[in-house]
Amino acid sequence: MKARTAILLTIPPLLWAGNAIVGRLVAHDVPPILLNFLRWAIAFILLLPFAGPIFRRGSGLWANWRRFTWLGLLGIGLYNALQYLALQSSTPINVTLVASGMPVWMMLTGWLFFGAGVSRRPVAGAVLSIAGVLLVLARGEWTHLMELRLVAGDIFMILATIAWSLYSWLLTRTTGPADIRGHWASFLLAQVAFGAAWSGLFAAGEAVISAAVIHWSWPLFAALLYVAIGPAIIAFRCWGAGVQQAGPAVAAFFVNLTPLFTALLSSLILGEAPKIYHAIAFILIIGGIIVSSGRAPARR
Structure with missing residues (x-):
């Protein structure tokens, strides 16, 4: 794998780690589905000056509207809404840890719906990578794994991970x-x-069944700008380019960097120094990426 591709696929997990923390911080200030809509509405406004001509008559957008409808629904409408919904009842580290199952879901969806085979290297890489994630979850002591309790937010995140795959x-x-x-x-x-458009539709449904309101403040406004620019525009740009170069099966392993980055950012916010197990987990996750990217999976 080229260094440029690795960098492209490392940037999104770092930004998504910040997204999980910010999403948790503003969980009581804005409803989760509305937060997702506001995020992408801002991203739309920011991107419009650079790509407005795609809405002209005769543009390829209208000839391929079904394709972009599905991409918008799965990657923007569902994934992000479910993630913010998950953060209402789960912690950032739990949410990103549940998402660490991405390599498994990516292999399954590729095999079931896109004719991709599964070889030993991706499986071995998944084992290494998930071991690193579990080490972070256990805080360096495996007995802590017995204390893990799944909540509704974890289920929402599993559904989000399938949508992203x-x-x-x-x-x-x-x-x-x-x-x-x-x-x-x-x-x-x-x-x-x-x-x-999907996010707006979901937000309207949320408004009908929920009495939650927005508590506007400058910190909330700053949070909206961050999630619209960093985890949305920049991360999606880097992820799309990285997936095109490495393939979705290999790219999925980079998602496992997210819980590690989340733990590190949480430590910085809380003023706690990173632990030795963070370094060990990082080595395991990187090892999984290296092993999985050694050879592309076979196709049926």
């Missing part, structure tokens, strides 16, 4: 129009446009 495979297994595919902002805006 399908989204990632769709990125590589379908072709898009040349006028959009060749420009990163256009390709991302096409997804955001449909994703924001």
Whole structure:
């Protein structure tokens, strides 16, 4: 794997770790589904000056609207909404740890729906990588694993992970129009446009069944800007480019860096120094990435 590809796939987990922490911090200030809609509405506005022409008549966007409808639903409408919903009842570290099952779900969805085979190297890489994640969860002592309790948020995150797996495979297994595919902002805006529409629809449903309101403040506004620019625009751009180069099965292992980054960021926020088990977990996760990327999985 090229260093550039590895960097592209490392940036999203770092930004998503911050997204999990921020999402938890504002959980009592804004309803989760509405938070997702506001995030992508801001991202839409920021991307519009760079890729507005895709909405012109005759653009490849309209000829391929079904493709972008699915990408927007899975990667933006469902994944992010379910993640914020998970953070209402679960902690950032638990949410990112549940998401560490991504390599397994990525292999399963690829095998079931996209004709991808499964070889020994990805399985071995998954074992190493998940071992590193479990080490973080256990805080260096395996007996702590017995204290883990799943909550509703963990179930929401499992569903989110499945949605993201399908989204990632769709990125590589379908072709898009040349006028959009060749420009990163256009390709991302096409997804955001449909994703924001899905998010708005879900937010409207949330407003009907929930009495939650927004508690506006400058910290909340800053949080919205962060989740719209970092974990949304920058992370999605890097993830899309990285998946195109490495493939979804290998890229999935980089998601396991998210709980490690979450633990480190939480430690920094709480003023606690990283522990030795963080370093060991990092080695295990990187080892899983190296092993899994040694050879592409076979195809049926």
